[in-house]
Amino acid sequence: MDNNSVTASLKRYFQVGTTVGGLAARVAGQHYLGHSIDDEAYARSLKEALGKMKGPLMKVAQFLATIPDAIPYEYAEELLELQSQAPSMGVPFVRRRMAGELGPDWQSHFKEFDQSAFAAASLGQVHNAIDQNGNHLACKLQYPNMQTVVETDLSNLKIILGLYHVWNKALDTSEVQQEIMSHLLEELDYKLEAKHINVYEGIFENDETIHVPKVYPELSTKRLLTMSKMEGRPLLTCLDLSESRRNQIADRLFQAWYLPFYHHGVIHGDPHPGNYLITEEGLVSLLDFGCVRHFPNTFIQGVIDLYHALLHGRPEQAVAAYEAWGFTNLSKDLIEIMNEWAKLLYDPLLDDRERPIQENFSGARGWETATKVHNELHRLGGIKPPKEFVFMDRAAVGLGSVFMRLKVQRNWHKMFETLIYSRN
Numbered sequence: 001m002d003n004n005s006v007t008a009s010l011k012r013y014f015q016v017g018t019t020v021g022g023l024a025a026r027v028a029g030q031h032y033l034g035h036s037i038d039d040e041a042y043a044r045s046l047k048e049a050l051g052k053m054k055g056p057l058m059k060v061a062q063f064l065a066t067i068p069d070a071i072p073y074e075y076a077e078e079l080l081e082l083q084s085q086a087p088s089m090g091v092p093f094v095r096r097r098m099a100g101e102l103g104p105d106w107q108s109h110f111k112e113f114d115q116s117a118f119a120a121a122s123l124g125q126v127h128n129a130i131d132q133n134g135n136h137l138a139c140k141l142q143y144p145n146m147q148t149v150v151e152t153d154l155s156n157l158k159i160i161l162g163l164y165h166v167w168n169k170a171l172d173t174s175e176v177q178q179e180i181m182s183h184l185l186e187e188l189d190y191k192l193e194a195k196h197i198n199v200y201e202g203i204f205e206n207d208e209t210i211h212v213p214k215v216y217p218e219l220s221t222k223r224l225l226t227m228s229k230m231e232g233r234p235l236l237t238c239l240d241l242s243e244s245r246r247n248q249i250a251d252r253l254f255q256a257w258y259l260p261f262y263h264h265g266v267i268h269g270d271p272h273p274g275n276y277l278i279t280e281e282g283l284v285s286l287l288d289f290g291c292v293r294h295f296p297n298t299f300i301q302g303v304i305d306l307y308h309a310l311l312h313g314r315p316e317q318a319v320a321a322y323e324a325w326g327f328t329n330l331s332k333d334l335i336e337i338m339n340e341w342a343k344l345l346y347d348p349l350l351d352d353r354e355r356p357i358q359e360n361f362s363g364a365r366g367w368e369t370a371t372k373v374h375n376e377l378h379r380l381g382g383i384k385p386p387k388e389f390v391f392m393d394r395a396a397v398g399l400g401s402v403f404m405r406l407k408v409q410r411n412w413h414k415m416f417e418t419l420i421y422s423r424n
Helices: 003-033 037-053 056-066 073-079 091-102 146-169 176-185 189-204 244-264 297-312 315-325 334-350 363-379 391-407 410-421
Strands: 110-113 123-131 136-142 224-228 267-268 277-278 284-286 292-295
Touching: 003 363, 037 363, 091 136, 091 224, 110 277, 189 244, 189 267, 189 292, 244 267, 244 284, 244 297, 244 391, 244 410, 267 391, 297 315, 297 334, 297 410, 315 334
Parallel strands: none
Antiparallel strands: 110 123, 123 136, 136 224, 267 292, 277 284
């Protein structure tokens, strides 16, 4: 490791310690010393601090926010709002980085290239450009020293996830940790992201309502990803549209996330509102394919089998589904409490009527149920979730949050059955 990497690593350790240390102190104070802190104020401060930090730590915070009881409700509510935004780097940086990726004559590849970023995310920033053929492009350029930053954050991941075990021992997060670490490293490889985009482009090539960017491989490297520029307005600007327009958007988002999962064994694991745009015609443009997960068919079939078990009251089929996912040593009491948790997750799919994804457009009931379930799991000795759950749960929680924000009412049961019965 060179001197610059050592310096960057030390700086990152300091940032991580300062940002997360307060949360650790809060947990320790409440549980061991009986002290209390203004949770809402500190949660807002934590979100603000993490939102300014490039790299995977913010992504880890988003993951934690989707694991019930991993952190207190006030913190999860704030962290779910993180939009992976970070301050952009300046023009001199851009020129050096582009020359490093495409060579000293990099500007010859473009008719126009805006050296000021129009979007800044956790691992890189995005620039508008036009190539010599007049195609409008989005060029995602990775920040420098990101390998060092990722490795440093991963070394702190055990500490951050260790907060969970102070708060509640219902879940053994070792598999969760392994999955997050693996995929954070993968997100540094933009060539791999290009492959993910190509997979989704193939899935939706005949669907005119869901758009996926086109990759320009001749203008892409491991740290530069050049794609077609996607048009549309941010999802959160669509909340005041008519009910029919919001329902249309929800239907297409449901299709965009779950058709790839149930029909092709792949899911976009990062469904926060910044990762899709909505055109004036209501078409959905998907963005950011760095966090994509592939699943074996046995796992997907287990999801469907558990649905049928809950719908028709077949306890033995439910146990078989849990075991197919990799759960082991399931006692009768553990199965009963896991069924309670499963019923909460599957509730809108089991209910054959038009309704919100959660009643009253609120996540409060879900959080209360999750807390009750996890307290029972803690009492029974806990369980170890299979690693596949990390991204599937994140997608379900993130997409459900979007549906609540849109205030849509759909017959999720019919939408789900149409999807699973049309599988090949």
